[in-house]
Amino acid sequence: MDFSLNEEQELFRSAVRKYLKDLGGTGTARATIRGDDEPARAAASGLAEMGINAIPVPEQQDGLGLGALDLVPVFEETGRVLLPGLQLETLALAVPLITNYGTEEQKKRWLPLAASGESAFSVAWYETGRSLFPETFACTATRIDNRYELSGVKTLVPVTGSPDLFIVGAEAPGGTSLFLVEASEAASVRPLSCLDETQLPAELSFRNAHAELLGEPGKGQDMLREALLHFNTALVSGMVGGMDELVKITAEYAKIRVQFNQPIGRFQAIKHRIVDMKLDLETARSLSHYAAWAVETGADDRIAAVHSARSFASRAYIKAAGDSIQIHGGIGFTEELDCHLYLKRARYWDHYFGSVRDSRKAAAGSLGWHARQTADAAPVS
Amino acid sequence: MDFTLTKKEEAFRDELRSWLSVNLPEGWLEGKRTLPESKEAYSRFLRDWQRKLYEGGWAAISWPEAYGGRNATLMEEIIYHQEMVRVKSPPLVNYVGIHMVAPTLMQMGTDQQKEAYIENILTGNHVWSQGYSEPNAGSDLTAIETAAVKKDGRWIINGQKVWTSFAHLADRCFLLARTGQSGKKHEGITVFLLDMNQEGVETRPITQMDGREEFNEVYLTDAIAHDEDIVGEEGKGWSVLIALMLHERSGIAAEVFTLEQQFEEVAEMARTLTSDGKPIIEDPFIEDGLADLYARISGARLNYYRNITHTLKNGKPGPESSLDKLLVSELGKELFDFAMTIQGHAGVLAGGDAPFDGAMQHQYLASFGATIGGGTSEVQRNTIGERILGLPKDLGR
Numbered sequence: 076m077d078f079s080l081n082e083e084q085e086l087f088r089s090a091v092r093k094y095l096k097d098l099g100g101t102g103t104a105r106a107t108i109r110g111d112d113e114p115a116r117a118a119a120s121g122l123a124e125m126g127i128n129a130i131p132v133p134e135q136q137d138g139l140g141l142g143a144l145d146l147v148p149v150f151e152e153t154g155r156v157l158l159p160g161l162q163l164e165t166l167a168l169a170v171p172l173i174t175n176y177g178t179e180e181q182k183k184r185w186l187p188l189a190a191s192g193e194s195a196f197s198v199a200w201y202e203t204g205r206s207l208f209p210e211t212f213a214c215t216a217t218r219i220d221n222r223y224e225l226s227g228v229k230t231l232v233p234v235t236g237s238p239d240l241f242i243v244g245a246e247a248p249g250g251t252s253l254f255l256v257e258a259s260e261a262a263s264v265r266p267l268s269c270l271d272e273t274q275l276p277a278e279l280s281f282r283n284a285h286a287e288l289l290g291e292p293g294k295g296q297d298m299l300r301e302a303l304l305h306f307n308t309a310l311v312s313g314m315v316g317g318m319d320e321l322v323k324i325t326a327e328y329a330k331i332r333v334q335f336n337q338p339i340g341r342f343q344a345i346k347h348r349i350v351d352m353k354l355d356l357e358t359a360r361s362l363s364h365y366a367a368w369a370v371e372t373g374a375d376d377r378i379a380a381v382h383s384a385r386s387f388a389s390r391a392y393i394k395a396a397g398d399s400i401q402i403h404g405g406i407g408f409t410e411e412l413d414c415h416l417y418l419k420r421a422r423y424w425d426h427y428f429g430s431v432r433d434s435r436k437a438a439a440g441s442l443g444w445h446a447r448q449t450a451d452a453a454p455v456s
Numbered sequence: 457m458d459f460t461l462t463k464k465e466e467a468f469r470d471e472l473r474s475w476l477s478v479n480l481p482e483g484w485l486e487g488k489r490t491l492p493e494s495k496e497a498y499s500r501f502l503r504d505w506q507r508k509l510y511e512g513g514w515a516a517i518s519w520p521e522a523y524g525g526r527n528a529t530l531m532e533e534i535i536y537h538q539e540m541v542r543v544k545s546p547p548l549v550n551y552v553g554i555h556m557v558a559p560t561l562m563q564m565g566t567d568q569q570k571e572a573y574i575e576n577i578l579t580g581n582h583v584w585s586q587g588y589s590e591p592n593a594g595s596d597l598t599a600i601e602t603a604a605v606k607k608d609g610r611w612i613i614n615g616q617k618v619w620t621s622f623a624h625l626a627d628r629c630f631l632l633a634r635t636g637q638s639g640k641k642h643e644g645i646t647v648f649l650l651d652m653n654q655e656g657v658e659t660r661p662i663t664q665m666d667g668r669e670e671f672n673e674v675y676l677t678d679a680i681a682h683d684e685d686i687v688g689e690e691g692k693g694w695s696v697l698i699a700l701m702l703h704e705r706s707g708i709a710a711e712v713f714t715l716e717q718q719f720e721e722v723a724e725m726a727r728t729l730t731s732d733g734k735p736i737i738e739d740p741f742i743e744d745g746l747a748d749l750y751a752r753i754s755g756a757r758l759n760y761y762r763n764i765t766h767t768l769k770n771g772k773p774g775p776e777s778s779l780d781k782l783l784v785s786e787l788g789k790e791l792f793d794f795a796m797t798i799q800g801h802a803g804v805l806a807g808g809d810a811p812f813d814g815a816m817q818h819q820y821l822a823s824f825g826a827t828i829g830g831g832t833s834e835v836q837r838n839t840i841g842e843r844i845l846g847l848p849k850d851l852g853r
């Protein structure tokens with residue numbers, strides 16, 4: 076057994092960390108909040124030049140053909156600085172979808188653009204008032220000869236970083252299906268204000284948009300479920316990166332902040348709380364690394380592994396950010412410190428393509444807890 | 457034990473209710489409750505509201521009649537807070553003046569101070585702030601460095617205050633400054649009634665994590681005060697501060713009732729929002745969480761009633777108020793955490809794009825300030841442990 080990232084992965088992490096730090100750490104995210112997207116765009120192309128976009132793309136489409144484990148250090152580091160952009164959506168959701176379900180033509184058309192970083196992709200799935208996996212969507216796609224026309228309204232579609240392509244969930248003959256829709260086909264893009272101001276979710280409407288079927292009709296939910304294993308793995312890495320930074324800045328502050336003639340870290344109320352943050356961080360990291368391994372190797376328990384990581388890390392991240400604010404005292408409540416940026420990001424991710432409960436349900440289902448016969452069992456109480 | 461109101465208390469409540477129904481700002485009861493954006497208009501609006509309260513005899517009900525109050529009983533004060541929360545009345549801009557500074561001056565101020573300040577507090581002419589915290593002194597206020605030095609018969613004050621709520625609207629500051637270095641840590645601190653409208657006082661707003669600017673940095677550069685601005689004795693400010701805090705006997709009431717009202721709003725949201733066509737309250741997880749919060753928030757309110765019973769019998773509040781403060785502020789955080797969770801993916805939105813116009817999102821963020829301001833949860837726990845349970849103090853504190 077070797078439960079660690081390999082040397083190359085660690086070297087790559089150092090390079091990404093240094094690059095993002097030199098760009099000013101969370102300064103990039105703060106520029107986006109001020110309405111200046113340029114630093115985030117520059118960071119996206121810098122990272123692409125370092126080769127991060129090529130990681131999950133197959134070699135046939137100009138990629139490196141690497142797996143989920145190689146993305147772990149990347150997303151821990153982008154998560155650490157709260158980097159705005161579509162790296163997660165493109166590399167951990169759209170690329171797996173197109174790689175696994177696209178036609179040769181679709182792969183040839185889109186994947187090289189993802190590998191080079193020329194294009195970013197986004198996913199338009201959610202609808203207002205509907206859960207992650209509703210019985211039906213209001214958005215529909217009708218078949219006209221050999222093509223589809225898609226109409227309807229999607230919400231919470233990430234558009235920061237200007238995606239060129241949307242993967243859209245819609246009702247079609249056969250059931251919920253996935254479609255590739257080019258960004259220029261959207262009838263309107265209405266930005267929504269978001270608790271996490273580094274993000275730009277939008278309401279997208281389509282009117283007879285030209286759409287290409289992705290994968291089999293009626294298999295939209297299954298395909299998304301499978302791709303979400305990749306996505307959640309990467310998302311949890313982002314959470315781990317954020318938590319790691321929170322533990323670091325909070326412990327640092329507790330060492331230098333003096334009240335009652337002593338560093339506040341000497342008070343056990345503070346020391347123990349930071350230690351609990353650290354425990355959560357390490358647990359989240361272990362769950363996250365195992366999830367990535369399980370996805371990469373197709374392990375039997377990969378669904379439980381990924382969703383356990385996600386449900387644990389999601390809550391732990393929110394808690395770590397809140398505790399960090401508390402430990403900083405008055406200054407923790409200000410806009411100036413980064414603590415609240417992490418809190419807002421943690422909340423945003425808490426409901427990003429699923430929730431803690433969705434993940435727990437998925438884990439329970441995959442572990443077969445509901446499949447057992449209980450007819451003979453004696454009633455309890 | 458008796459949880460009902462007396463006839464007299466009911467009459468008091470009805471009188472206030474009917475006054476409010478006529479005097480609240482236009483459209484307020486119907487839900488038109490937006491406050492003006494610009495600092496000037498905001499300040500004007502709130503001062504006008506306080507003036508109206510004053511004219512109706514509702515600005516400072518607990519004060520003695522001689523000072524323009526109603527000599528209200530503690531029960532009446534509680535009813536007052538309950539009603540004000542119920543109608544979501546505009547904030548009392550001079551909360552600090554009415555509930556803290558004026559009662560302290562009535563108790564230990566000079567005749568001249570009473571004359572100069574009390575009526576101005578009542579009418580809203582003078583809005584007050586509290587200048588305690590400094591960059592290096594928060595939980596430990598004895599570490600303050602702002603210094604007042606006497607020169608040619610005047611006190612020259614230099615230093616910096618921080619997190620000063622309302623300072624941007626305030627005319628006066630109840631200021632802690634160091635006037636002596638010898639003796640124990642809490643000796644040599646003096647309370648000044650500082651005029652903020654002078655050259656040596658500069659106020660800079662600080663943006664909070666919820667986007668608002670309600671607290672400030674206050675820079676004091678050769679700010680001037682006089683002997684007659686000292687409350688109590690020079691160097692004995694610590695006991696003045698404690699006296700002031702004891703006067704805030706009903707402040708927590710507003711917070712208890714606000715928490716209950718916030719709970720009602722969250723429950724209302726759970727009944728209103730739907731997911732896949734069903735009200736989310738039908739989800740057993742949401743029902744369970746809401747019922748748990750209901751139990752705990754009811755418990756906090758009943759704790760409070762038990763604690764004021766103690767105050768009623770003993771004439772002054774005990775350390776139990778730390779218990780109320782701790783419980784209510786921590787519950788507020790949990791309530792809004794829950795409110796965020798149950799909104800599902802729509803919960804990540806803000807403002808007009810979010811359910812209920814983002815009210816939950818904003819209150820969620822604001823809830824983090826409540827466990828820090830007015831003494832952190834950790835400090836409250838120390839107080840409860842040491843003063844109620846008699847546990848030993850940490851070393852070196």
Ligand SMILES: Cc1cc2nc3c(=O)[nH]c(=O)nc-3n(C[C@H](O)[C@H](O)[C@H](O)COP(=O)(O)OP(=O)(O)OC[C@H]3O[C@@H](n4cnc5c(N)ncnc54)[C@H](O)[C@@H]3O)c2cc1C
Nearest residue numbers: 342401402404405588589594595619621825829830832834
């Ligand atoms: C919304 C808001 C409004 C405010 N309004 C005012 C105002 O009007 N006037 C004013 O003067 N101040 C005001 N404050 C300041 C507030 O009183 C202080 O922030 C608070 O007392 C904590 O001080 P600090 O920020 O320096 O944190 P610190 O004292 O540095 O505390 C940092 C952390 O250490 C912990 N800690 C400190 N000492 C101990 C201990 N002995 N044992 C265990 N843990 C400890 C704290 O709990 C906290 O978690 C306001 C603050 C807020 C958030």
